[in-house]
Amino acid sequence: MEPAVVERDVKRAYRETLLFLVEKGRAPHYTELSRILGESADRALELQHAAAKAGIGSWFLHETDFVECWAPFSSIPTNHLITIDGDQRWYGQCGLESLAVTWVVPDREVRIDSFCLDCAETVTVIQRNGEVVDIDPVEAVGHMNEPFSSGNWDDKASFL
Amino acid sequence: MNLFRSEEHVTRWSFYNPDSHQSIMPAKDWAYALGAGVFSRRLEPDYLDNIEPYFEEFYERLAELGRAGGFWR
Numbered sequence: 001m002e003p004a005v006v007e008r009d010v011k012r013a014y015r016e017t018l019l020f021l022v023e024k025g026r027a028p029h030y031t032e033l034s035r036i037l038g039e040s041a042d043r044a045l046e047l048q049h050a051a052a053k054a055g056i057g058s059w060f061l062h063e064t065d066f067v068e069c070w071a072p073f074s075s076i077p078t079n080h081l082i083t084i085d086g087d088q089r090w091y092g093q094c095g096l097e098s099l100a101v102t103w104v105v106p107d108r109e110v111r112i113d114s115f116c117l118d119c120a121e122t123v124t125v126i127q128r129n130g131e132v133v134d135i136d137p138v139e140a141v142g143h144m145n146e147p148f149s150s151g152n153w154d155d156k157a158s159f160l
Numbered sequence: 161m162n163l164f165r166s167e168e169h170v171t172r173w174s175f176y177n178p179d180s181h182q183s184i185m186p187a188k189d190w191a192y193a194l195g196a197g198v199f200s201r202r203l204e205p206d207y208l209d210n211i212e213p214y215f216e217e218f219y220e221r222l223a224e225l226g227r228a229g230g231f232w233r
Binding site for chain 1: 162183187188191201
């Protein structure tokens with residue numbers, strides 16, 4: 001598979017949006033991103049949208065320029081609470097992406113408390129550096145209700 | 161894409177799609193699959209250039225877990 005070539009500024013917008021989420025627990029508005037990138041607000045808006053399009057699992061609240069999700073995080077509360085080194089400030093985009101949060105916070109403990117859609121009780125997973133340290137209950141499973149091949153990852157249906 | 165307390169909780173969930181049964185895997189197996197580059201290398205400066213090859217790693221890991229076919233790609 002040949003690598004794609006993505007504009008350098010788009011790659012930077014993608015990474016800085018994710019780093020902001022890692023630090024603050026929410027995505028940056030494009031005006032905040034403009035200050036980080038040293039670009040005009042209009043250019044930052046353009047770059048953030050291009051970065052979302054180039055990545056996977058990144059999108060904006062319907063008909064707005066507010067970031068809703070930037071995988072593996074959600075910028076709005078979900079049923080997937082993420083606690084990093086004891087601080088519950090983040091939300092996972094979905095249950096499975098929550099299991100990928102560990103990769104953007106190396107050497108830190110990630111605790112996922114995800115509310116089961118059937119019984120509303122929690123599934124807890126603790127990870128560090130990609131390794132699963134603990135799961136409660138041990139019978140916990142992950143599931144996607146729509147075919148992954150549908151490519152419909154940015155649609156609500158893929159989360160149900 | 162959700163975490164459930166057990167397979168039984170998935171299949172009795174009101175919105176469960178029976179065609180999706182093959183996606184039910186232990187959370188630990190999903191964590192292994194989510195270690196593929198497409199999910200684990202997001203902070204690399206050139207990540208966006210490499211999404212497609214990194215996606216291949218995901219499919220390879222799913223195949224190791226016995227998950228292949230039209231549901232996945």
